[in-house]
Amino acid sequence: MSISAAQVKELRDLTGAGMMDCKAALNETNGNMEEAVDWLRKKGISKADKKAGRTAAEGLIGVDSGIREAAVVEVNSETDFVARNAAFQEIVAKVAKVALAYGGKTEAVAAAPYPGSDKSVADT
Structure with a gap:
């Protein structure tokens, strides 16, 4: 065929x-x-x-804070080359802002719209 x-x-x-x-x-x-x-x-x-079975042992911690609350997120990658990439660092910073805006609830943050995109945080 x-x-x-x-x-x-x-x-x-x-x-x-x-x-x-x-x-x-x-x-x-x-x-x-x-x-x-x-x-x-x-x-x-x-x-x-x-x-x-692969370990994502590299990555970054993103922090964003408001007047009375803060959000801390950890985003992992398999290599340090990815973690040092400016685009990856921007993603971590944006996810931290979303986490603060959505109260840090994992499901809510994952379903939230990713800033500047029509995708959710989980789909980014």
Whole structure:
């Protein structure tokens, strides 16, 4: 069965998976989009299992304070190169501000909108 570029694009839009992974999933499932999504999900779980044992021992602490309260967040990464990156430092600072604004409740902070984005903090 021939898989079209439009099918690969549609699957990528649905899942966020890489182009070659989407093409392989569609080939394995004979072009069935729902089965391809499941196939990618199963493959993603095995990839996550490989990474689950890794330790994210580097990172930063972000602090933001108001008049009567403060928020402290810890954001970890696998390498110090990431932790020293200006973009990572900006993320930590923004997450600390969100944590202060949302009272530090983990679920509320994770679901809160990330500043300057249409994504939530958890999706950033």
